[in-house]
Amino acid sequence: MSTDTILPPGRRGSGRPGVMLSTRVLGALAALAMLAALVFSPRAAAADTNAAGLVVRHGDGRLVYVYVEFTEPELTGMELLTRSGLATEVTTFSGLGSAVCSLDGEGCPSDDCFCQSDDNPSYYWQYLSLTPDGTWNLQMNGPDNRTVRDGDVDGWSWAADDPQLPAISIDEIARLNGVDGQGAGDGAEPRVLAVEVDPSGQVTTRTAQPEEDDGSMPTTYLAFGALLIAAAGVAMVTVLRRRRSGSQA
The missing domain is CATH 1.10.287 (Helix Hairpins)
Structure with a gap:
């Protein structure tokens, strides 16, 4: 065997x-x-990047334009404001949500949110949203109850009557901040960019710059x-x- x-x-x-x-x-x-x-x-990541704009008008006429990218389908108006990086003081009213007392260094302390409401004229932070036809609508329900989606623009104005906010699209805000096209992310973290423009229309401050592709x-x-x-x-x-x-x- x-x-x-x-x-x-x-x-x-x-x-x-x-x-x-x-x-x-x-x-x-x-x-x-x-x-x-x-x-x-990067293209796949960029495809999921949304963007919204923020316009802030100070009492002296200065304007701040903020470009905020985000990956969620939507944000609240308060989340958009928080992500803008602008210094904000708020107070909360039961059943009404948050009220902005001070924004970007102007306004009232949170323990006396409407400190100038008894003055004449009466100044406070007005909250508005821009419609597709370029009209600003006053948001009476506050930023917590506002839904912000891709391409939306919100506005805040320290004013007593006419908010005097310019009608500006998200694409124009993007260009002001050096972004070529809405939501043009490069696969990195969502960007937050802002420019400040003086009353004469001159850009006086650029708080951030988009990163250039060095190849x-x-x-x-x-x-x-x-x-x-x-x-x-x-x-x-x-x-x-x-x-x-x-x-x-």
Whole structure:
């Protein structure tokens, strides 16, 4: 009776199992790379970026234009104001939500929110929203009850009567802040940009600048590339070991 050891199929030193395994591993890595390209693609990230605008008019006529990107489908007016980065003091009224007392350094303290309401003229922070036809509508229900979506523009004016807010679209606010196109994110965190314009129309302050694309590869791609190389190295070592084990059996 023969005592020859019968090798399992594919273990006769032909190397084909190793080739098959190598092909499968490389195929899986290629599929993973394609998936990563879609997930980490700047264009894919930018497609989910929304943007809203904020116009703030001070009592001396200064105007602040804020461009706010966000990834949610919508925000409240209060969330938009908070994300603008402008210093804000608020107070809360039961059943009515938040009232803005001071904004960007002008107004009243939160413990005396309408400190100038008894004056003549009576100044307070008026809250408005811009309609598609360029008309400003006073928001009587406050920022907590306002829904802001992609392309919307909100306005705040420290005034006693006429808010004197300019009709300006989100695209115009974007251009003022150096953004070429609404929601043109680069795959990074949503941007918040703002410019201040004096009463003569001159830009006096630019609080932020959009980052320019220098053509370099994002660190996300570099990190994932290193991960793929490491995974490929481990896979090839495994393949070589199995082939060597098969040739020695």
